[in-house]
Amino acid sequence: MNNTEKLKIKMEFKSLTSDTKIPVLGLGTWSMGGGRVRDTTYDEENIYAIKTAIELGMTHIDTAEMYGDGHAEELVGEVIKDFDREALFITTKVSPENLRYDDVIASAKRSLKRLKTEYIDLYLIHIPNPQIPLQETMKALNFLHKEGLIRFIGVSNFSVKQIKEAQENSQNKIVANQIEYSLLVRNKGNEYINNMESEVIPYCQENDIMVIAYRPLAKGKLTRPGFKILDKLAKKYNKTQAQIAINWLISKKKIITIPKSTRIEHLKENIGALGWRLTSEDMRMLDKEFK
Numbered sequence: 255m256n257n258t259e260k261l262k263i264k265m266e267f268k269s270l271t272s273d274t275k276i277p278v279l280g281l282g283t284w285s286m287g288g289g290r291v292r293d294t295t296y297d298e299e300n301i302y303a304i305k306t307a308i309e310l311g312m313t314h315i316d317t318a319e320m321y322g323d324g325h326a327e328e329l330v331g332e333v334i335k336d337f338d339r340e341a342l343f344i345t346t347k348v349s350p351e352n353l354r355y356d357d358v359i360a361s362a363k364r365s366l367k368r369l370k371t372e373y374i375d376l377y378l379i380h381i382p383n384p385q386i387p388l389q390e391t392m393k394a395l396n397f398l399h400k401e402g403l404i405r406f407i408g409v410s411n412f413s414v415k416q417i418k419e420a421q422e423n424s425q426n427k428i429v430a431n432q433i434e435y436s437l438l439v440r441n442k443g444n445e446y447i448n449n450m451e452s453e454v455i456p457y458c459q460e461n462d463i464m465v466i467a468y469r470p471l472a473k474g475k476l477t478r479p480g481f482k483i484l485d486k487l488a489k490k491y492n493k494t495q496a497q498i499a500i501n502w503l504i505s506k507k508k509i510i511t512i513p514k515s516t517r518i519e520h521l522k523e524n525i526g527a528l529g530w531r532l533t534s535e536d537m538r539m540l541d542k543e544f545k
Protein backbone atom coordinates (compact mmCIF):
# COMPACT_ATOMS: atom_id res chain seq x y z
CA MET A 255 0.00 0.00 0.00
CA ASN A 256 1.45 3.38 -0.89
CA ASN A 257 1.26 6.55 1.19
CA THR A 258 -1.60 8.05 -0.80
CA GLU A 259 -3.77 5.02 -0.21
CA LYS A 260 -2.87 5.04 3.47
CA LEU A 261 -3.77 8.71 3.79
CA LYS A 262 -6.87 8.38 1.61
CA ILE A 263 -6.64 12.04 0.70
CA LYS A 264 -7.28 12.94 -2.89
CA MET A 265 -5.56 15.88 -4.48
CA GLU A 266 -7.83 18.79 -5.34
CA PHE A 267 -7.37 20.78 -8.55
CA LYS A 268 -8.22 24.22 -9.88
CA SER A 269 -8.51 25.27 -13.51
CA LEU A 270 -5.40 27.01 -14.78
CA THR A 271 -6.95 27.39 -18.22
CA SER A 272 -10.12 26.03 -19.82
CA ASP A 273 -8.45 22.68 -20.48
CA THR A 274 -5.66 22.42 -17.89
CA LYS A 275 -5.97 21.76 -14.19
CA ILE A 276 -3.32 22.32 -11.52
CA PRO A 277 -3.12 20.78 -8.02
CA VAL A 278 -4.14 23.21 -5.26
CA LEU A 279 -1.15 22.00 -3.22
CA GLY A 280 2.29 21.75 -4.78
CA LEU A 281 5.78 21.41 -3.38
CA GLY A 282 8.16 24.36 -2.98
CA THR A 283 11.88 23.66 -3.33
CA TRP A 284 13.59 26.82 -2.06
CA SER A 285 16.61 25.79 0.06
CA MET A 286 16.68 22.27 -1.36
CA GLY A 287 20.13 21.98 -2.92
CA GLY A 288 21.38 25.13 -1.17
CA GLY A 289 20.26 28.75 -0.87
CA ARG A 290 21.83 30.91 -3.57
CA VAL A 291 24.85 28.56 -3.62
CA ARG A 292 24.89 24.88 -4.62
CA ASP A 293 24.99 22.52 -1.63
CA THR A 294 24.83 18.76 -2.12
CA THR A 295 24.92 17.82 1.58
CA TYR A 296 21.24 16.87 1.84
CA ASP A 297 20.68 15.48 -1.65
CA GLU A 298 19.42 12.11 -0.43
CA GLU A 299 16.82 13.61 1.95
CA ASN A 300 15.70 16.17 -0.64
CA ILE A 301 15.31 13.57 -3.39
CA TYR A 302 13.32 11.34 -1.04
CA ALA A 303 11.06 14.26 -0.06
CA ILE A 304 10.35 15.29 -3.66
CA LYS A 305 9.59 11.69 -4.62
CA THR A 306 7.30 11.22 -1.61
CA ALA A 307 5.49 14.49 -2.30
CA ILE A 308 4.70 13.33 -5.84
CA GLU A 309 3.53 9.95 -4.57
CA LEU A 310 1.27 11.77 -2.12
CA GLY A 311 -0.29 13.65 -5.06
CA MET A 312 1.70 16.89 -4.96
CA THR A 313 2.43 16.64 -8.65
CA HIS A 314 3.03 20.38 -9.00
CA ILE A 315 6.69 21.04 -8.19
CA ASP A 316 7.90 24.63 -7.94
CA THR A 317 11.57 25.38 -8.49
CA ALA A 318 13.84 28.04 -10.03
CA GLU A 319 17.21 28.37 -11.72
CA MET A 320 18.19 30.54 -8.74
CA TYR A 321 17.63 27.85 -6.10
CA GLY A 322 20.91 26.27 -5.10
CA ASP A 323 22.36 27.87 -8.22
CA GLY A 324 20.53 25.29 -10.33
CA HIS A 325 20.92 22.36 -7.96
CA ALA A 326 17.26 22.37 -6.86
CA GLU A 327 16.32 21.82 -10.52
CA GLU A 328 18.85 18.98 -10.71
CA LEU A 329 17.25 17.31 -7.68
CA VAL A 330 13.79 17.67 -9.23
CA GLY A 331 15.14 16.25 -12.50
CA GLU A 332 16.63 13.28 -10.70
CA VAL A 333 13.19 12.43 -9.31
CA ILE A 334 10.86 13.20 -12.21
CA LYS A 335 12.78 11.10 -14.73
CA ASP A 336 11.19 8.04 -13.10
CA PHE A 337 7.60 9.35 -13.26
CA ASP A 338 5.06 9.67 -16.05
CA ARG A 339 5.94 13.17 -17.19
CA GLU A 340 2.41 13.98 -18.30
CA ALA A 341 1.11 13.38 -14.78
CA LEU A 342 3.39 16.12 -13.43
CA PHE A 343 3.24 19.90 -13.52
CA ILE A 344 6.71 21.47 -13.34
CA THR A 345 7.14 25.18 -12.69
CA THR A 346 10.51 26.90 -12.87
CA LYS A 347 11.67 30.49 -13.08
CA VAL A 348 14.11 32.65 -15.00
CA SER A 349 16.20 34.95 -12.78
CA PRO A 350 15.93 38.76 -13.06
CA GLU A 351 19.49 39.11 -14.38
CA ASN A 352 18.67 36.76 -17.29
CA LEU A 353 15.74 38.64 -18.80
CA ARG A 354 17.43 39.75 -22.06
CA TYR A 355 16.12 37.89 -25.14
CA ASP A 356 19.09 35.53 -25.64
CA ASP A 357 19.60 35.05 -21.90
CA VAL A 358 15.97 33.91 -21.36
CA ILE A 359 16.37 31.27 -24.05
CA ALA A 360 19.74 30.12 -22.73
CA SER A 361 18.34 29.96 -19.16
CA ALA A 362 15.33 27.90 -20.24
CA LYS A 363 17.56 25.44 -22.08
CA ARG A 364 19.83 25.05 -19.05
CA SER A 365 16.77 24.49 -16.82
CA LEU A 366 15.42 21.84 -19.20
CA LYS A 367 18.75 20.03 -19.09
CA ARG A 368 18.92 20.09 -15.29
CA LEU A 369 15.27 19.02 -15.03
CA LYS A 370 15.94 16.19 -17.50
CA THR A 371 12.74 17.02 -19.34
CA GLU A 372 11.66 18.14 -22.79
CA TYR A 373 9.34 20.88 -21.61
CA ILE A 374 8.50 23.11 -18.65
CA ASP A 375 4.80 23.34 -17.77
CA LEU A 376 4.92 26.85 -16.35
CA TYR A 377 7.83 29.24 -16.87
CA LEU A 378 7.82 32.34 -14.67
CA ILE A 379 9.75 35.59 -14.68
CA HIS A 380 11.05 35.23 -11.10
CA ILE A 381 11.32 38.94 -10.24
CA PRO A 382 10.76 41.96 -12.49
CA ASN A 383 13.88 43.79 -13.63
CA PRO A 384 13.23 47.45 -14.53
CA GLN A 385 16.62 47.63 -16.28
CA ILE A 386 15.45 45.25 -19.02
CA PRO A 387 12.41 46.06 -21.21
CA LEU A 388 9.61 43.57 -20.54
CA GLN A 389 8.88 43.58 -24.27
CA GLU A 390 12.23 41.85 -24.88
CA THR A 391 11.62 39.21 -22.19
CA MET A 392 8.08 38.49 -23.37
CA LYS A 393 9.30 38.05 -26.94
CA ALA A 394 11.70 35.34 -25.74
CA LEU A 395 9.01 33.62 -23.66
CA ASN A 396 6.68 33.59 -26.65
CA PHE A 397 9.46 32.07 -28.76
CA LEU A 398 9.97 29.32 -26.15
CA HIS A 399 6.23 28.68 -26.19
CA LYS A 400 6.16 28.48 -29.99
CA GLU A 401 9.02 25.98 -29.90
CA GLY A 402 7.08 23.81 -27.43
CA LEU A 403 9.70 24.19 -24.68
CA ILE A 404 7.26 25.82 -22.27
CA ARG A 405 3.52 25.14 -22.02
CA PHE A 406 2.44 28.23 -20.10
CA ILE A 407 3.87 31.67 -19.38
CA GLY A 408 3.62 33.35 -15.98
CA VAL A 409 5.18 35.96 -13.74
CA SER A 410 6.19 36.24 -10.11
CA ASN A 411 6.31 39.21 -7.75
CA PHE A 412 4.51 41.35 -10.38
CA SER A 413 2.31 44.34 -9.52
CA VAL A 414 -0.92 44.97 -11.47
CA LYS A 415 0.88 47.53 -13.65
CA GLN A 416 3.65 45.04 -14.45
CA ILE A 417 1.17 42.24 -15.24
CA LYS A 418 -0.66 44.54 -17.64
CA GLU A 419 2.59 45.50 -19.38
CA ALA A 420 3.65 41.85 -19.65
CA GLN A 421 0.27 40.86 -21.09
CA GLU A 422 0.29 43.72 -23.60
CA ASN A 423 3.60 42.37 -24.91
CA SER A 424 2.63 38.71 -25.02
CA GLN A 425 0.81 36.70 -27.68
CA ASN A 426 0.08 34.11 -25.00
CA LYS A 427 -1.97 34.58 -21.86
CA ILE A 428 -0.14 35.25 -18.59
CA VAL A 429 -1.73 32.40 -16.63
CA ALA A 430 -0.19 32.89 -13.18
CA ASN A 431 1.40 35.35 -10.78
CA GLN A 432 3.39 33.80 -7.93
CA ILE A 433 3.39 36.12 -4.92
CA GLU A 434 3.99 36.01 -1.19
CA TYR A 435 0.66 35.51 0.56
CA SER A 436 -0.35 33.89 3.84
CA LEU A 437 -2.42 34.59 6.93
CA LEU A 438 0.53 36.57 8.26
CA VAL A 439 1.47 38.39 5.05
CA ARG A 440 -1.57 40.02 3.51
CA ASN A 441 -0.70 43.39 1.98
CA LYS A 442 2.74 44.28 3.24
CA GLY A 443 4.85 41.76 1.40
CA ASN A 444 8.54 42.10 0.79
CA GLU A 445 10.98 44.21 -1.26
CA TYR A 446 9.39 42.88 -4.48
CA ILE A 447 5.64 42.59 -3.89
CA ASN A 448 3.08 44.55 -1.87
CA ASN A 449 -0.68 45.28 -1.91
CA MET A 450 -1.44 41.62 -2.55
CA GLU A 451 -4.88 41.59 -0.96
CA SER A 452 -5.94 45.12 -1.85
CA GLU A 453 -4.84 45.10 -5.52
CA VAL A 454 -2.92 42.16 -6.96
CA ILE A 455 -5.16 39.25 -5.95
CA PRO A 456 -8.47 40.93 -6.95
CA TYR A 457 -6.94 41.82 -10.33
CA CYS A 458 -5.74 38.24 -10.88
CA GLN A 459 -9.11 36.80 -9.83
CA GLU A 460 -10.96 39.09 -12.22
CA ASN A 461 -8.60 38.36 -15.09
CA ASP A 462 -8.35 34.62 -14.77
CA ILE A 463 -4.76 34.62 -13.57
CA MET A 464 -3.89 31.94 -11.00
CA VAL A 465 -2.35 33.28 -7.80
CA ILE A 466 0.35 30.91 -6.58
CA ALA A 467 0.87 31.78 -2.92
CA TYR A 468 4.47 31.41 -1.80
CA ARG A 469 5.62 31.21 1.85
CA PRO A 470 2.10 29.98 2.77
CA LEU A 471 3.32 28.94 6.21
CA ALA A 472 5.33 32.14 6.71
CA LYS A 473 8.46 29.95 6.65
CA GLY A 474 7.07 27.78 9.45
CA LYS A 475 5.78 30.54 11.78
CA LEU A 476 2.17 29.52 11.08
CA THR A 477 2.80 25.90 12.02
CA ARG A 478 3.38 26.56 15.70
CA PRO A 479 0.81 27.22 18.43
CA GLY A 480 0.63 30.81 19.66
CA PHE A 481 -1.86 32.55 17.40
CA LYS A 482 -5.10 32.42 19.40
CA ILE A 483 -7.56 32.08 16.50
CA LEU A 484 -5.45 29.50 14.74
CA ASP A 485 -5.17 27.48 17.94
CA LYS A 486 -8.93 27.75 18.49
CA LEU A 487 -9.79 26.64 14.94
CA ALA A 488 -7.21 23.85 15.02
CA LYS A 489 -9.03 22.49 18.06
CA LYS A 490 -12.50 23.02 16.55
CA TYR A 491 -11.68 21.20 13.27
CA ASN A 492 -9.28 18.69 14.84
CA LYS A 493 -6.60 19.90 12.39
CA THR A 494 -3.17 21.42 12.88
CA GLN A 495 -2.32 25.10 12.62
CA ALA A 496 -0.51 24.43 9.30
CA GLN A 497 -3.59 22.69 7.89
CA ILE A 498 -5.84 25.63 8.85
CA ALA A 499 -3.38 28.12 7.28
CA ILE A 500 -3.24 26.13 4.01
CA ASN A 501 -7.01 25.54 3.92
CA TRP A 502 -7.60 29.29 4.32
CA LEU A 503 -5.50 29.89 1.18
CA ILE A 504 -6.93 27.19 -1.06
CA SER A 505 -10.49 28.06 -0.05
CA LYS A 506 -10.07 31.37 -1.86
CA LYS A 507 -10.93 31.82 -5.52
CA LYS A 508 -8.05 31.33 -8.00
CA ILE A 509 -5.45 30.68 -5.27
CA ILE A 510 -3.22 27.61 -5.01
CA THR A 511 -0.09 27.15 -2.92
CA ILE A 512 3.33 25.51 -2.71
CA PRO A 513 4.62 24.95 0.86
CA LYS A 514 8.16 23.62 1.06
CA SER A 515 8.94 20.65 3.24
CA THR A 516 11.60 17.98 3.33
CA ARG A 517 10.10 16.16 6.30
CA ILE A 518 7.77 13.35 5.38
CA GLU A 519 5.56 13.92 8.42
CA HIS A 520 5.15 17.56 7.37
CA LEU A 521 4.31 16.61 3.77
CA LYS A 522 1.59 14.30 5.07
CA GLU A 523 0.37 16.94 7.47
CA ASN A 524 0.18 19.54 4.69
CA ILE A 525 -1.82 17.27 2.43
CA GLY A 526 -4.22 16.86 5.36
CA ALA A 527 -5.23 20.46 4.60
CA LEU A 528 -7.28 19.03 1.72
CA GLY A 529 -10.62 17.21 1.56
CA TRP A 530 -12.50 19.55 3.89
CA ARG A 531 -13.26 23.27 4.11
CA LEU A 532 -13.35 25.97 6.76
CA THR A 533 -16.85 27.43 7.03
CA SER A 534 -17.37 30.82 5.40
CA GLU A 535 -17.89 32.25 8.87
CA ASP A 536 -14.50 30.96 10.05
CA MET A 537 -12.90 32.19 6.82
CA ARG A 538 -14.28 35.67 7.52
CA MET A 539 -13.05 35.50 11.11
CA LEU A 540 -9.52 34.59 9.94
CA ASP A 541 -9.67 37.32 7.30
CA LYS A 542 -10.61 39.89 9.92
CA GLU A 543 -8.68 38.89 12.99
CA PHE A 544 -5.31 38.16 11.40
CA LYS A 545 -5.09 41.69 9.93
Ligand SMILES: NC(=O)c1ccc[n+]([C@@H]2O[C@H](COP(=O)([O-])OP(=O)(O)OC[C@H]3O[C@@H](n4cnc5c(N)ncnc54)[C@H](OP(=O)(O)O)[C@@H]3O)[C@@H](O)[C@H]2O)c1
Pocket residue numbers: 281282283284285316317380410411432433467468469470471472473474475477496512513514515516517519520521523524
Ligand atom coordinates in the same frame (compact mmCIF):
# COMPACT_ATOMS: atom_id res chain seq x y z
N1 LIG B 1 8.68 33.45 -6.41
C1 LIG B 1 9.37 33.82 -5.37
O1 LIG B 1 10.00 34.90 -5.33
C2 LIG B 1 9.43 32.90 -4.17
C3 LIG B 1 9.92 33.38 -2.95
C4 LIG B 1 9.92 32.51 -1.86
C5 LIG B 1 9.45 31.22 -2.01
N2 LIG B 1 9.01 30.77 -3.23
C6 LIG B 1 8.53 29.37 -3.42
O2 LIG B 1 7.54 29.10 -2.44
C7 LIG B 1 7.91 27.94 -1.68
C8 LIG B 1 7.36 28.04 -0.28
O3 LIG B 1 7.92 29.13 0.44
P1 LIG B 1 9.02 28.93 1.59
O4 LIG B 1 9.73 27.65 1.41
O5 LIG B 1 9.87 30.16 1.60
O6 LIG B 1 8.17 28.99 2.93
P2 LIG B 1 6.98 28.07 3.56
O7 LIG B 1 6.55 27.04 2.59
O8 LIG B 1 5.98 29.02 4.12
O9 LIG B 1 7.70 27.40 4.80
C9 LIG B 1 8.68 26.41 4.67
C10 LIG B 1 9.16 26.07 6.08
O10 LIG B 1 8.07 25.52 6.82
C11 LIG B 1 8.42 24.23 7.32
N3 LIG B 1 7.20 23.40 7.24
C12 LIG B 1 6.53 23.01 6.13
N4 LIG B 1 5.44 22.30 6.47
C13 LIG B 1 5.44 22.23 7.82
C14 LIG B 1 4.58 21.62 8.77
N5 LIG B 1 3.49 20.95 8.41
N6 LIG B 1 4.89 21.75 10.09
C15 LIG B 1 6.00 22.42 10.50
N7 LIG B 1 6.84 23.03 9.65
C16 LIG B 1 6.56 22.93 8.32
C17 LIG B 1 9.54 23.73 6.45
O11 LIG B 1 10.41 22.90 7.19
P3 LIG B 1 10.58 21.32 6.89
O12 LIG B 1 11.25 21.21 5.56
O13 LIG B 1 11.40 20.86 8.02
O14 LIG B 1 9.18 20.73 6.90
C18 LIG B 1 10.25 25.04 6.08
O15 LIG B 1 11.17 25.40 7.09
C19 LIG B 1 9.44 27.94 -1.79
O16 LIG B 1 10.00 26.71 -1.42
C20 LIG B 1 9.62 28.32 -3.24
O17 LIG B 1 9.41 27.19 -4.08
C21 LIG B 1 8.97 31.61 -4.30
